[in-house]
Amino acid sequence: MVQIELTGSQQRTLTTLVNRHQSADGPVKGRVIADEIDRNLGTVQNQMQSLAALGLVESVSGPSGGYKPTELAYEAIGRDSMDDAESVTLAHDFERVDVTVEEINLTGVHHPEKCQARVHLQDPVSQFSVGQAVALGPTPVAGLVVAGTVVAVDATNNQLVVDIAQLEAPVEPPE
Numbered sequence: 001m002v003q004i005e006l007t008g009s010q011q012r013t014l015t016t017l018v019n020r021h022q023s024a025d026g027p028v029k030g031r032v033i034a035d036e037i038d039r040n041l042g043t044v045q046n047q048m049q050s051l052a053a054l055g056l057v058e059s060v061s062g063p064s065g066g067y068k069p070t071e072l073a074y075e076a077i078g079r080d081s082m083d084d085a086e087s088v089t090l091a092h093d094f095e096r097v098d099v100t101v102e103e104i105n106l107t108g109v110h111h112p113e114k115c116q117a118r119v120h121l122q123d124p125v126s127q128f129s130v131g132q133a134v135a136l137g138p139t140p141v142a143g144l145v146v147a148g149t150v151v152a153v154d155a156t157n158n159q160l161v162v163d164i165a166q167l168e169a170p171v172e173p174p175e
Helices: 008-023 030-037 041-053 071-076
Strands: 057-060 066-069 088-092 095-099 101-107 116-121 133-136 145-154 159-168
Touching (some): 008 066, 008 071, 030 041, 041 057, 116 145
Antiparallel strands (some): 088 133, 101 116, 145 159
16 A cells, blocks of 8 residues: 555545546546535645645546546555445435445444444545434445444545444344
8 A cells, every 4th residue: 555645635635536536427627626625726726736746636638627536546545446346325314325335344343332333435425414314235245234323424534433223234044
């Protein structure tokens, strides 16, 4: 894994670019990134110049231009470039959305009152808020379903922390 020291602002900008690029048909406009991270366009353009100097971002000129991450960008934020990743259904606010989950880390499983899931998404977490009820799954391989309440939204690392109310996995009968 590549070790590039990024500031929190650079990491958030780069993560937003990677997230948006995965769901876009082409380069991502600076205005889209600026709106999502609540910064002005000039700040984002300056960030993109510094990220380009590090080899993390490519600028595309023209009317349909914008920015696109390099393979090094994925490595810098600790993510695989997953072109064929499977999505998982995540329900919130009575709406179902398909998201790509990088990983789910379970903490405090041995203590039911403190059981939480740290869900790392490859999609923007800006649509989620603390206190929101969510249900995630079933995951493609294990069929895991996690349901609970969002207790933290980490936009920099694209993660949700969910207080688990219900955790289910299918049990296969012994052969």
